[in-house]
Amino acid sequence: MDNYLVISAVGEDKPGIVNALSEKVLESGCNIIDSRMTVLGGEFAILMMVSGSWNTIAKLESGMPALEKQLNLTIIAKQTEPRNQSSKKVPYMIEVVSMDHPGIVNNVAEFFSSRNINIEDLSTGSYSAAHTGTIMFTMHMVISIPAESHLGDLREHFTEFCDNLNIDAIMEPVKN
Helix, strand or coil, X not given: CCEEEEEEEEEECCCCHHHHHHHHXXXXXXXXXXXXXXXXXXXXXXXXXXXXXXXXXXXXXXHHHHHHHHHCEEEEEEEECCCCCCCCEEEEXXXXXXXXXXXXXXXXXXXXXXCCCEEEEEEEEEEECCCCCCXXXXXXXXXXXXXXXXXXXXXXXXXXXXXXXCCEEEEEECCC
């Protein structure tokens, strides 16, 4: 039976972090099964889930303090279980674009959480609009809608919600 470990790490961005961390995972006998890695400001952030036998996970965990010092990272590792995939949820993708202003993530998250809809994945970014230089905000989400939800009503309420906040959004089923 596989065991699972979630590793979160952040530290000053520099070449070699991904190589050193993935090498440590490989040397311990574990496998990276899911990950997100990105530069945020001057920091490099990593979130990954690895699998392995109990002894390979233990070996990886015991090597984290040395890797933390070697790479000058702050690392947190936590054992976990595989995600229980519910067949009674429908995955949808949400894309949001708006002029940047505080509260967009909070407002959209509250819209879905108040309807018992789970956010599975979320990423945001910003860019300068062509010609005007206006700072624009983008958000990509994957949500899990309970199967018993009325999708037409949800779509209508979400469109009205976005119109009230002056944000453009697309809500589509996830296509595998």
